[in-house]
Amino acid sequence: MTQTQIPHADLVGQSAGAVRAAIRAGRYDRHTAGLAPGHLQCNLAILPEAYALDFLRFCLRNPKPCPIVGVSDTGNPMLPTLGRDIDIRTDVPRYRVFRDGALAEEVTDISDIWRDDLVTVALGCSFTFENALVAxxxxxxxxxxxxxxxxxxxxxxxxxxxRFSGEMVVTMRPIAKNRVEDAYRISAAFPQAHGAPIGQGDPAAIGIADLDAPDWGDAVEVAAGEVPVYWACGVTPQNVLLAANLPLCITHAPGHMLIADVAEDAETTVLPPGG
Amino acid sequence: MTQTQIPHADLVGQSAGAVRAAIRAGRYDRHTAGLAPGHLQCNLAILPEAYALDFLRFCLRNPKPCPIVGVSDTGNPMLPTLGRDIDIRTDVPRYRVFRDGALAEEVTDISDIWRDDLVTVALGCSFTFENALVAxxxxxxxxxxxxxxxxxxxxxxxxxxxRFSGEMVVTMRPIAKNRVEDAYRISAAFPQAHGAPIGQGDPAAIGIADLDAPDWGDAVEVAAGEVPVYWACGVTPQNVLLAANLPLCITHAPGHMLIADVAEDAETTVLPPGG
Known part of the structure; x- marks a missing residue:
């Protein structure tokens, strides 16, 4: 299991399929930011079929934090609508396995945990609109x-x-006042990746006590002339899954995403049959 | 059951809620085109929970013909994310009830057919982008x-x-050559309503033998200087449901849609909690 690791820098510029092949071979287990630019990256939720209908309903009712971009057949680890030969048991750099609502282990392969009743739900992630903002x-x-x-x-x-409920988790990005409208317009074009912000300005208005004390991630300063802008966050479904206390549930480790073959600006996140 | 019917013309200009109230009271059982302009209208599929997970997967994998805009809890006839006080048993003008894959009856109320295991799936419809084209x-x-x-x-x-599979059904609208690009751009803004066309031009390229002989609806001429443009159609899921031979399945009657409170140009089709 301790294969020689390929450095992140050496994977930049490789195709989505090549990056997944390195991950599958056990040769890359780090974060996927900046890899296979232009391709959709996905948050993951893998759960028993008994809970899948309610979880899909939950995501469909909360499309900004939980934009569904793919869903597997029950017990089938392949995700053909997201890419050629994606095997969800091996093609993500790092997984978190939760049992009864608690983190049981972090692993780089779930082949030995896979069961015939598991369903994979892939959700959009903010890498997509961040790329568009920067561009x-x-x-x-x-x-x-x-x-x-x-x-x-x-x-x-x-x-x-x-059993799925709770409150939204958001990300915050400080944006120059004169670009806030552009940031809304640009990210609104990516409904599969949280879409437009859910709000801006006063953090207390949405129940945030202190912008310098994030619940996850690192604090960043909001400079003079900037506005804090809030987007729905993919940690929302992870939180909700944990609170639901499922006997088994598997997610990606934060930042260690599934890289799809689907283009991040495609009209839908479904590859055409045979495509 | 034979209440005095309100003429279509008298409902034009009424709110979505007022139109649904007339329908619920048994005072309107005709088509909903042109009613409650600016509000989302929905195709309906009501089916037993045992098939709901697969049907949601099917729709999520075919988002252009089958854009999910709402889904109910099992056995609960209310659709709070689509509107205030929507009762799916009474608030659609006309329903078709299918048993074992065959049309059993057409009714204006399904209260006596409703079961504790039924799930309602609401899908976007082409009225939305047609309004935008005309506008x-x-x-x-x-x-x-x-x-x-x-x-x-x-x-x-x-x-x-x-068990859900098949081929896509499309609608055809003749568009002047110099407006085809605009028609793509305008309808692409409504992914909840079939989005951009799936193609244009030669009907044989997508397996259509004769544009003058539609499988449903009425033939319309394609004049000189016009191009036939094809959009994914909400009859697709109805066809697929029929072919799946479910013991019970209920749809709206063609043209007799559910009118939601959701605005047709809203970013998501989910009303905010309490909204």
Whole structure:
């Protein structure tokens, strides 16, 4: 299991399939930011079929934090609508395995945990619109500083489904006042990746006590002339899954995403049959 | 059951809630085109929970013909994410009830058929982007002629899920050559309503033998200087449901849609909690 690791820098510029092959071979187990640019990266939720209908309903009712970009057949580890030969048991750099609502282990392969009743749900992630912001000349501070985006619990209620409920988690990016409208417009074009912000300005208005004390990730300063802008965050479904106390549930480790063959600006996240 | 019917013209200009109230009271059982303009109208599929997970997977894999805009809890006839006090048993003008894959009856109320294991799936419909085309000065011929849009079976394969599979059904609208690009751009803004066209031009390329002989609806001429443009159609999921031979399945009658409170240009089709 301790294969020689390929450095992140050596994978930059490789195709999505080549990156997944390195991951599958056990030769890359680190974060996927900046890899296979232009391709959709996905948050993961793998759970028993008994809970899958309610979880899909939950995601469909909360599409901004939980944009569904793919769903597997029960017991089938392949995700053909997201890419050629994606095997969800091996093609993600790092997984978290939760049992009865508690973290049981972090692993780089779930082949030995896979069961015939598991369903994979892939959800969009913020890498997609961040790339678009940067490409449009709107800097993203945590990327510039090589930090993890600050994430905050809010008081914004989610629409429940079955045992899945809770409050939205958001990310915060400081944006120059004169670019806030552009940031809304640009990210709104990516509904499969959280879409437009859910709000801006006063953190207390959405139940955030202190922007300098994120619940996850690293604090970043909001400079003079900037506004804190809030986007729905993919940690939301992870939180909700944990609170639901499922006997078994597997997610990606934060930042260690599934890289799809689907282009991040494709009209839908489904590859055409045979495509 | 034979209440005095309110004429269509008298409901034009009424709110979505007022139109649904007339329908619920048994005072309107005709088509919903042109009613509650600006509000999302929905195709309906009501089916036993045992098939709901596969049907949601099918729709998620075929988002252009089957854009999910709402899904109920099992056994609960209310759809709070689509509107205030929507009761799916009474608030649609006309339903079709299918048993074992065959039409059993057409009714205006399904209260006596409702079961504790039924799940409602609401899907977007083409009224939404047609309104946007017309508002942008692109005439829609079947509307001008007071006809039903022509619909065609195609050879375009759908991505299967469980017992749900088949080929896409499309609608055809003739568009002036110099407006085709605009028609793509305008309808692409409504992914909850079939989005951009799936193709244009040669009908044979997608398996349509004769544009003058639609499988459903009325033929409309393609004039000189016009191109036939094809959009994914909400008859697709109805067809697929029929072919799946479910013991029970209920749809709206064609043209007799559920009218939601959600605005047709809203970023998501989910009303905020309490909204």
């Amino acid at each position: 449009n000349g709107i800097p993203v501070r945590h990327i510039e500083r090589d930090l993890t985006v600050p994430m905050f619990r809010t008081s914004l209620p989610l629409v429940p489904a079955g | 942008n000065g692109i005439p829609v011929r079947h509307i001008e002629r007071d006809l039903t849009v022509p619909m065609f079976r195609t050879s375009l394969p759908l991505v299967p899920a469980g």
